[in-house]
Amino acid sequence: MFERDRPVTRAFVLHPDLKSDRDRRDADPALEEAVSLAAALPDLTVVGAEIVRLPKLHPGMLFGKGKIAELKDRLKAEEAELVLVDGHVTPVQQRNLEKEWGVKLLDRTGLILEIFSDRARTAEGVLQVEMAALSYQRTRLVRAWTHLERQRGGLGFVGGPGETQIEADRRAIDLQLQSLKAQLAKVVKTRALHRAARAKxxxxxxxxxxxxxxxxxxxxxxxxxxxxxxxxxxxxxxxxxxxxxxxxxxxxxxxxxxxxxxxxxxxxxxxxxxxxxxxxxxxxxxxxxxxxxxxxxxxxxxxxxxxxxxxxxxxxxxxxxxxxxxxxxxxxxxxxxxxxxxxxxxxxxxxxxxxxxxxxxxxxxxxxxKDPRTAEVLTLGFADGRARAWLFDAGVVTDDRQTDDGYRMEVFWTALQKERFSRLPD
The missing domain is CATH 3.40.50.300 (P-loop containing nucleotide triphosphate hydrolases)
Structure with missing residues (x-):
């Protein structure tokens, strides 16, 4: 269903295990989940995965110099083209690591955004993912991306034509966000209709x-x-x-x-x-x-x-x-x-x-x-055809008689059905 004719990117997964973080997840299952996340994209193949134990985070490079050098050799040996870091990576850390390793790098947020973009099918879902992705990209303009040139399915974090020129600056992103917000405003009206339909x-x-x-x-x-x-x-x-x-x-x-x-x-x-x-x-x-x-x-x-x-x-x-x-x-x-x-x-x-x-x-x-049922008598006008049809669809009508002013209906319904009936639009 999601398979497309795309080149496959060789990805290496890293899970930073920060010892000073008392709320950190268990490293082994966390790495396994990160690998599964990577496998959820059809154009990625995971060529290696590793837990990186850290006593503390290094502000500019995330990892220490020795570990960066060790990982550089490992990435070269595996011919990795993309590093997936299972955690938050700042824009500065991302730029420095990419320069040091000569590969693209994506953190957990970027990967999940990429997966969501690859999977979104409804118009609303696509718009919402694109807005979330643009907001994410806006904070990362320390590097040259060409993601806004949508040449493939997904957001372009993983694939795309390369990193040869800056096409997505803040102004371009802001303009796109304004356009997406306008499109989403139209979708919101449709969503209101869906809510009304659910009430019915x-x-x-x-x-x-x-x-x-x-x-x-x-x-x-x-x-x-x-x-x-x-x-x-x-x-x-x-x-x-x-x-x-x-x-x-x-x-x-x-x-x-x-x-x-x-x-x-x-x-x-x-x-x-x-x-x-x-x-x-x-x-x-x-x-x-x-x-x-x-x-x-x-x-x-x-x-x-x-x-x-x-x-x-x-x-x-x-x-x-x-x-x-x-x-x-x-x-x-x-x-x-x-x-x-x-x-x-x-x-x-x-x-x-x-x-x-x-x-x-x-x-x-x-x-x-299931809700206890009670009997009630309702009086509906001739113009209340939709409400009358709802009652019949719900199977709660026990008697229905036409009067001079409309309909006298006896119903046997639950409190839930009564509440839903009360929320029907006029």
Whole structure:
């Protein structure tokens, strides 16, 4: 799906492990994730990876002179063309290291922006990524890039025609940002229509969230019968997808598959994709999908909850937790997870591949989205055709009679349906 006829760039991945940083991630899984990030781009091949232990950061060069010389020999031996640093690199550090090593360099933020650009499919997603990327580039004009000459898919951080002349100065970037903001303003109007359309949906909305590559899209496909792109790679899904499904007892819900989260997600992208993640904020139930087979599963879950908090999701929001990929566990670990989840309310051990545990999950979704029903009588005018149609679509009408002034309708509905009905545009 993402494969294109591009030259392949040889990349070397470095994870700086700063000893003075008490909040730093475990180095080995962090390096593994960084390599997976690099592998998510079809025109990169990782030729080497290394953890660099650092007692402190060097302001101008990031690494010490001895390590820089050692890495220079290693990069030359591997014929690396690009260095990916799993962390923040200042513009000055980037310029100095590129000059010293004779290769391009990209930090974690730049790499994630490149992946998002490569994957964005909707007009809104493309605009938001380009704005985030331009804001990022604007701080890095100490070097000559030709990224704004979009000669390939993605942002051009990795590929592009080279570094022979400066084409992206602050003025050019600011002009492009103004143009993108104007285009996005038009998209915002469309998004308002989408919000209004969601208000018309008579069924509960269930949003799947989770760390990237936790198996959300595979679970989504299994439950909905959809064919959303699902692959064992980071950020396989970027643009959200929504599908209607029928639960075991006949109730209907709308399920949404969303972009995966990741630790140290660029702040530019959190802001840019806030609108893309609006269905999470509007969801009646959030299903947090975890890769329980991953050694850093708890740390990943903490990252997801932190990002949900920055998006404005309340700690009290209705939520289920899914321990996915139990098929990857050893028999002993598998049985332990099944026992532990069975004893814990709102946690379900599943395998989206084999289907194990999904029946119990669907029952829980049914219970969480089910609401006590009450009978009411509504009076609608002849001009309220859309509202009347919504009630019939929701299946809540028990009696409908025409009067001199309009319609007298008896409904049997949940508090959620009543609340959604109240939000219908006039």
């Amino acid at each position: 949906v008579p069924y509960p909305i269930v949003a799947l969230v989770g760390y990237t590559n936790a198996g959300k899209s595979t679970l989504f496909n299994r439950l909905t019968g959809a064919e959303v792109f699902a692959k064992d790679m980071l950020f396989a899904t970027l643009d959200p997808t929504m599908r209607q499904i029928e639960l075991p007892h006949g109730e209907k819900i709308i399920m949404s598959d969303t972009v995966g989260f990741i630790s140290d997600l660029p702040t530019e992208l959190v802001a840019a994709f806030r609108a893309t993640l609006e269905e999470v904020l509007d969801a009646d139930l959030i299903v947090h999908v975890r890769d329980i087979s991953h050694p850093q599963s708890q740390e990943q879950a903490d990252d997801v909850m932190a990002i949900l908090g920055t998006l404005g999701v309340s700690d009290t929001a209705p939520m289920l937790e899914v321990w996915n990929k139990i098929d990857r566990l050893s028999p002993e670990a598998h049985d332990g997870m099944m026992t532990q989840s069975a004893r814990t309310e709102d946690i379900f051990a599943t395998s989206a591949i084999t289907g194990e545990g999904l029946d119990a999950l669907l029952e829980a979704i049914t219970e969480k989205t």
